[in-house]
Every structure is written in C-alpha cells, then in structure tokens.
Amino acid sequence: MTPLWTFEELLAATGGTAAGHFDVPGVAFDSREIGAGDLFFALKGAETDGHRFIETAFANGAAGAIVSQPVPFPHILVSDTMQALEALGHASRARTKAKIIGVTGSAGKTGTKEALYAALDRYSRGRAHRSVKSYNNHVGVPLSLARMPADCDFGIFEMGMNHAGEMRALSKIVRPDVAIITTIAPAHIEFFKDERAIADAKAEIFESLAEGGTAILPADSPHYARLRAAAEKYTGNILSFGFSADADVRVVDHMPAEGGTLITAKVRENMLSFTLSQPGAHWIANSMAVLAAVFAAGGDLASAGLAMAEMGCLAGRGARHSIRIGDGTGVLIDESYNANPASMLATIGQLGQASGGRRIAVLGSMKELGAKSAQYHCALAAPLAAAKVDFALLVGQEMEILDEELKAGVEGPANFAHCATAQEALALLQNYLCASDTILVKGSNSMGLSSIVSALTGGKN
Secondary structure (H helix, E strand, O other), X not given: OOOXXXXXXXXXXXXXXXXXXXXXXXXXXXXXXOOOOOEEEOOXXXXXXXXXXXXXXXXXXXXXXXXXXXXXXXXEEOOOHHHHHHHHHHHHHHHXXXXXXXXXXXXXXXXXXXXXHXXXXXXXXXXXXXXXXXXXXXXXXXXXXXXXXXXOOEXXXXXXXXXXXXXXXXXXXXXXOEEEEOOOOOOXXXXXXXXXXXXXXXXXXXXXXXOOOEEEEEOOOOOHHHHHHHHHOOOOEEEEEEOOOOOOEEEEEEEEEOOEEEEEXXXXXXXXXXXXXXXXXXXXXXXXXXXXXXXXXXXOHHHHHHHHHHOOOEOOEEEEEEEEEOOEEEEEEEEXXXXXXXXXXXXXXXXXXXXXXXXXXXEEOOOOOXXXXXXXXXXXXXXXXXXXXXXXEEEOHHHHHHHHHHHOOOOOOOEEEXXXXXXXXXXXXXXXXXXXXXXXXXXXXXXXXXXXXXXHHOOOO
C-alpha cells in the first residue's frame, strides 16, 4: 500500500533531524487516535504537552513521532512541532492536484462540508477528502491537510475563527480553489465590534484564493454587498446562492416530501430537482451553497442531488433519534454541539414543524455573545411562541434572563423552567416526558447538553 507520507517526504517538509526511519499511512496529534504505523505529532498546548503521551502513542501502534525533544522511539526532531505540522500541511497543499474547497461561516460549516464531501466523493468514486469532526482551527486545518492523500481529486476543509486575522492564517495554508461563506451571524460577537466586523473576518478566506479561484457568497445575507466587495479584490469569479431571485444558484421551488424536502434549483442556466434529506429552511439554503461549490469545482450536479437525498443527519447537528418514553416513543432532535442566535432561530423553527405530540425545547446558554448576550437570549421568547412550544427547559446562567422575562409575562411558552446544569435539566426532563413528544436539545457545546442526548438515546448519539 502506498504510504500517506514517506520518511523522506516528512524529513523534507519538516526540516528536522532524523532518528530512525518510517513511512506512515496516517497522522494524528491525539495518541488515542493513533492507528498501526501512524505518525504522532507531540504538540505543546496551553494545558498539556503531547510529549507526555509518547509512550501511549507507540503502544497504540505509532511508527514514528515529530518531537521537539529527543525520545527513545523513532522520531524526527524539530524546534517547534506546531510549526512542523503547519509545514506538513503546506507540503500537502503543494503536492496535490485536487480541487480544494474551504468552507466557513457563522453557522452551517460542518453540515455544508459533509454534504460537499458526500457529493464529490460519490462523483469521484472515493477520491475526495475532508476534515473530520470540527477540525477547523489553527491545529485542525493543517492536520486535515496533512491527512489528505496525494492522489485525491477533491479536498474539502472546514475553516473556523473567533478573532480577526485567524481566517487569514488558515487561508494561507489551505489556498482554496473554491471558498464558501455560508452565512454571517453574531457567533463569537463577544470578540467583534459588530456583525460587519464578523463579515470582514470571514472574508479573509478570499485573500489566499488560488489563481482563478471562485468565491461563493450568501445572497440573502444583509452583508452580501460587503462580502462581495471583499471577494472582488481577489477574484472575478463569484457565485451567489440562496432564495434570492438574483442569486446565481437559487431555490426555484421547494415543498415537503416523504423523507425530506423536494427542491427545484437553478444553477446558472442548469435546472435540477432533488430531494434534500436534512430538515429546515437553513439546510435548503446550505444545499444551494453545495450545488454552487460542486459546479465551481467541476463536479456533477446530479451526483450532488443524489448524495444530499441519501445523507444522514449529523450527531449534535440535527440528528434525529426515536427514543423510548414509557410504553411509547418520542423524537429527539440533537442540536447539542453548538448554538448562536441564527442557528437557535433555525432549529426552533424546525421544532415548530413537528406534528403529533408536544413540542419541548431544551435550550442551553449561547456563549461568546458579549455585551448583547442578554438581548439575544431574551429574543428567543418570540420564536418559542411562534413554534408553539409546549415546554421550554432553559439551561445555564445566560438563560436566566429569558426565564425572568417569561416569568414577567413576555409572550412565550406557557410552561417553562430554568436549571443551572445539564444534569439538573435531565432529571427534570425525565419526569416530564410523555409518549409522542418531540424534544429539541440545543446549546453551546460547553453546556454539555450532549449528556442529555446520550442519556435519552442510550448512548447512541
């Protein structure tokens, strides 16, 4: 089997000093993810040092390691292991002939990345690569690049940021042929002056577009003109997507269908009808971004439509579970991985489409919203009322203000409660549930609401 990296390639990329010889089929910085023959990067972080896990990595099957201090195992010694990982990411980008797609945005990054991978992997018959999990930061992006086989046809990379300048650094490594911004919303707004500043930070993705690259922009965003002006500094190839009649890739029609939503879309001069398996209006918009990227990267639109029809929901990002409640069943919607005002509105609206039994919303605090945190949390009352939620279980300190507003008579669900922790919420919820309930679990990852999902599904999340 052809190795992912030969020893000579690793040595050339990192510029280190060799102790031993090893070709590797994979790369990891977490010793628990090491497979047989893999390369282990001993990264130093704020809280831990990867060198502490060298023995574990080799016990798990590592063939070699990148280290900044000598170890009694085969290794390449470098001055800075993080810089070496970045260098290997750059080397991967330099050697590939694949079309590289970068995906960013305040919401929808992971889902769009996964749908793109499904579409392009189907078209290329298994020659597509993407970043796994949410490896989208200064460590995850170069790692994901380093894991890309040299003979791929497509590479899809999620790119995240919460401060200005971070996307610029990631874009220099990825150098995308196609760069997507899914949406602009007040995620991480604690670190920005306003949404315009978030738009500017996301638009840094265009600064290192490959020659002749394509920028893909959300036509329905109030920041569209700002994003377009930023993109035009680096490319003349721009595609807009969304519901807008002026979008280059747009929704012509959509209607509920068995197993999802039946969509008719226009991609420049091409018409396409397909079924989208993912629920929610936000997913309809994201599917247009997927079609735009497939079109720009030279993929096949029909294959993309088939892939989106067959795609399963993602854990923590909309996965649906049938759960046992007493002598009956209910539906649990797992949105426990992350939350910001835009994604909260989208998923509460999705809950409002549920039929049959009661609608229950378990909502955890939204983090990193800065001075407007109270305002954004209070603003959830009206969507909860519009969705006709029967019971809202509010979790976390930031949700206290919404609890107080509802107690004061602000329009919202008639039944609600506040808990400090996910554990308290689970205990209350388990005593409240009835057969046929639909339960939405949504909050920032740090709130630990995934533990509620795990408990209710028997660990199937």
